[in-house]
Amino acid sequence: MTIPAHPLVVRARRLADELLAPNAERVDQGEVPVGHIDAVKRSGLLGVSAPAAYGGSAAPAPVARETAEILAGACCSTWFVQTQHHTPVQVLARGEAPVRERLLGPLARGELMSGVAYAHLRAHPRIPVRVTRDRGGLRFDGAVPWYTGWGLNDVLLLAGITDSGEVVFAFTEACDQPGLRASRPMRLAALTAARTVSLELDGLWLPEEAVALRMPYEDWAATDRDRTVNASPAVFGVAEAALALLDEETAGPIRARLAEVRRRAYALADEPPASEEHLAERLTLRTQSYDVMRTATTAAVVAGGGRALSLDSKAQRLAREGMFLLVQGQTARSRGAHLDALTGRGPQLANGT
Template structure:
């Protein structure tokens, strides 16, 4: 599919089917799943999977633009589909060809939906999910603290740490399971402040047998930190999409109230957003520290734009169903998503140094 055509199809669907239901999608898992299924019907759930596996083989730029676009119209949908697309990317890079043949052709249309659970690898100190080699695979023990998509995804890629600090990644059921003398138990849906419809839970793995045929990959001890550095700018797409959503609210408010100072604020924020995106687009060869500053800028911009949307919406923004309220909560999520210690520091530095 031509990449310009791809984005046009996505835009049409998001504007006509997702945006009018964005409030319901934010709070209803069923509405969210329906929106996700709609992306699947358009074949948009495995953008960077090679065409030989049924994906669209989209460029990094097109994938970025797509992520920004989805976040503009529904943060919950953007966050959920990102989990699935991340799982697809991990399978593409896997050495397990039988697993690739089993799963990859079914990811683009959403016939198989996958989550991920490896953010705990960023935690310092003793591993909270451990893997022990056995004859037919690995026994997993511990608690995965954050997995999105319970009741929506069928399986997820879990990560566990070996005694030498390498990380084992494998597909496990996303449903309470008891077999091979092992068990997986999921918590109730966590009572989060934002994107509650994404059904985020924790998982307890008790002696769970990850068989060799379910193994996705084994990564070196520093993988998560190296991956964070390499991909530090990817998540800016979601933050900037959130900022655009806020600007849409401000634009709608200005159209109604026709106040000059709202128009001035809108122009200034549009300009800054364009400048931030342009700097990100040109940052491929910049230093890690520069990229961290750009990520922090995108986070700061998302929050400030959301705050401006709150301000111009007046007291109505305090209603739970108001779009400015939803977007403000989404900005919270993008502030902490994929957060490393380095990113936390960069974010704080940005916030305390801003004038």
């Protein structure tokens, strides 16, 4: 008996087939249009993992992963803009009441979309953004190297560190304002369309009620390390899109490897990281997912021949998006594991080993 697809999966496929994929090459050479984001908001996908009590779908993890694969395979730039939204939703769901009650409903229902400015926390002990108490609220100073979705997001979740080593997450409007100024959009080898900027913070003042979460840096870092050892669904989505460009004789063996890595990676992702050995295995599978994606996108370029060098070629776009995913969400630990595997110092890649 065939099990019906989850409604959000059906919507993701429709959005991908009717809007995202047909326009992906054009978007890649320009920028993610507001219309794409409006369509994502209407689809309900922004609330895929949000609490049902606030208007979200509270869908199980496999549904969230499948919708991410579909969007990333169709238009990685649009996927990357909207994927930022899910972390603020998770933070609000376990965060402090005033801002949770103000924002979680609109974010869960897709009325608003949020971006994130917190990856710089991984630079610790260097502190790119410092938080100090000021006039009954909080002052943010420093620089955010990467912020995606500028001009598309309604709000942003900003993080900084206090002198006592506490991480503070707070919301503000995603626009130039006193104490916050964005750079010009960056020109990148891939996903320039995602409207990524850097943010200069010079005395940005936010009230206490804007704070969503605060915790010791060590506690945040432990959670972040656990999350960033998992394989990204976007990697599988881009790989699948590349395989669709190949004949079955070529795609079949690669697809079998992809399915096995995905199965093992997702099974581990659904289990708590019980031991260092468990974390190492997840890192190995993350690295293997990159290897299969690289094989798939390279095969698509080879099969496309000279045509694959054209900027309107789907194969070269997917290859560049795959390059971007190699470093997206990267930490020192994941980078080290990947380099060890590439140089033969770590576990072997793919080939069933």
